[in-house]
Amino acid sequence: xxxxxxxxxxxxxxxxxxxxxxxxxxxxxxxxxxxxxxxxxxxxxxxxxxxxxxxxxxxxxxxxxxxxxxxxxxxxxxxxxxxxxxxxxxxxxxxxxxxxxxxxxxxxxxxxxxxxxxxxxxxxxxxxxxxxxxxxxxxxxxxxxxxxxxxxxxxxxxxxxxxxxxxxxxxxxxxxxxxxxxxxxxxxxxxxxxxxxxxxxxxxxxxxxxxxxxxxxxxxxxxxxxxxxxxxxxxxxxxxxxxxxxxxxxxxxxxxxxxxxxxxxxxxxxxxxxxxxxxxxxxxxxxxxxxxxxxxxxxxxxxxxxxxxxxxxxxxxxxxxxxxxxxxxxxxxxxxxxxxxxxxxxxxxxxxxxxxxxxxxxxxxxxxxxxxxxxxxxxxxxxxxxxxxxxxxxxxxxx
Ligand SMILES: [Zn+2]
Numbered sequence: 001x002x003x004x005x006x007x008x009x010x011x012x013x014x015x016x017x018x019x020x021x022x023x024x025x026x027x028x029x030x031x032x033x034x035x036x037x038x039x040x041x042x043x044x045x046x047x048x049x050x051x052x053x054x055x056x057x058x059x060x061x062x063x064x065x066x067x068x069x070x071x072x073x074x075x076x077x078x079x080x081x082x083x084x085x086x087x088x089x090x091x092x093x094x095x096x097x098x099x100x101x102x103x104x105x106x107x108x109x110x111x112x113x114x115x116x117x118x119x120x121x122x123x124x125x126x127x128x129x130x131x132x133x134x135x136x137x138x139x140x141x142x143x144x145x146x147x148x149x150x151x152x153x154x155x156x157x158x159x160x161x162x163x164x165x166x167x168x169x170x171x172x173x174x175x176x177x178x179x180x181x182x183x184x185x186x187x188x189x190x191x192x193x194x195x196x197x198x199x200x201x202x203x204x205x206x207x208x209x210x211x212x213x214x215x216x217x218x219x220x221x222x223x224x225x226x227x228x229x230x231x232x233x234x235x236x237x238x239x240x241x242x243x244x245x246x247x248x249x250x251x252x253x254x255x256x257x258x259x260x261x262x263x264x265x266x267x268x269x270x271x272x273x274x275x276x277x278x279x280x281x282x283x284x285x286x287x288x289x290x291x292x293x294x295x296x297x298x299x300x301x302x303x304x305x306x307x308x309x310x311x312x313x314x315x316x317x318x319x320x321x322x323x324x325x326x327x328x329x330x331x332x333x334x335x336x337x338x339x340x341x342x343x344x345x346x347x348x349x350x351x352x353x354x355x356x357x358x359x360x361x362x363x364x365x366x367x368x369x370x371x372x373x374x375x376x377x378x379x380x381x382x383x384x385x386x387x388x389x390x391x392x393x394x395x396x397x398x399x
Contacts (some may be wrong), residue, residue, distance in 0.1 A: 013029055037051070059156065
């Protein structure tokens with residue numbers, strides 16, 4: 001089966017994940033696709049292919065004594081944009097804008113794709129290249145690899161996961177049971193990306209307890225929780241908002257406000273690549289809260305800070321062969337590799353801290369989480385070749 005045929009089949013499943021769900025995977029349709037992928041891995045000839053109710057995994061033995069490398073992609077799509085009834089369309093792209101029935105992709109976004117066959121939605125939904133392009137590339141590579149001589153490949157694991165888009169992609173992965181030495185997620189953007197630096201991330205919930213009284217007789221008595229929440233917010237540095245930051249610059253972002261005069265709540269996220277600066281940001285919040293509690297009375301402000309994930313670079317730097325091998329694999333298939341810091345997280349970051357060092361590679365897709373998402377077929381083909389090259393490289397590598 002061709003990579004685009006697989007891809008178009010996978011995106012026909014609406015696998016939108018749901019933050020408000022109590023189940024795992026958060027939506028049933030993800031389990032349906034994960035079961036189908038287990039069947040498909042079995043039918044291409046992988047060993048132990050199974051969906052365990054959470055994850056689909058499979059194994060392919062290679063050269064004795066070689067490391068076991070795990071290739072990982074997620075099956076869910078972002079709840080930000082509809083993933084239902086995706087009408088995947090192939091355009092032989094020669095230049096100019098691609099005008100879809102419900103959206104337009106501009107020539108500037110497509111500038112690297114002239115001469116390729118570009119898959120888009122009809123502009124009313126996302127496409128799901130994030131991350132079904134990764135799934136299709138891995139599956140296509142496996143179909144080819146099972147036919148190769150075991151001594152020419154390393155030991156291979158495949159894992160497909162749910163709920164990456166709602167931060168739960170690898171929540172229950174047991175890295176010991178998985179039995180891989182390290183891995184690669186295939187979940188990045190344009191072809192050639194190798195990502196191994198991501199944010200350190202925390203969530204911050206600020207709760208303000210106010211005092212309500214009739215506004216007519218409120219003088220020196222009312223404590224309006226909303227006003228006080230705004231006062232806290234005004235202490236955060238304006239230049240450290242997402243809209244004003246890029247590259248390695250971290251930020252504070254308010255993402256939700258609720259409440260009234262008696263009680264108000266603000267939800268924030270805190271991000272920084274640098275652990276020292278990340279800790280400073282959290283410390284700044286604590287001292288601002290202390291200051292405000294001295295001003296308005298102990299217990300007026302309560303802040304809860306919870307770390308979400310950490311920058312994987314510390315772990316990847318100790319296993320830098322992962323990056324060197326990925327660069328070599330891209331070069332061998334004629335793609336120039338490039339590394340940029342991720343301004344977000346990846347499942348690989350969490351896996352790295354669970355004991356499976358795991359950088360992130362490109363899928364070849366563009367405009368993720370958007371109605372103008374697209375992926376060139378040739379990029380997915382290249383990614384399946386990159387997987388095959390990595391497997392060859394690790395057949396002969398002592399790590
Ligand atoms: Zn993704």
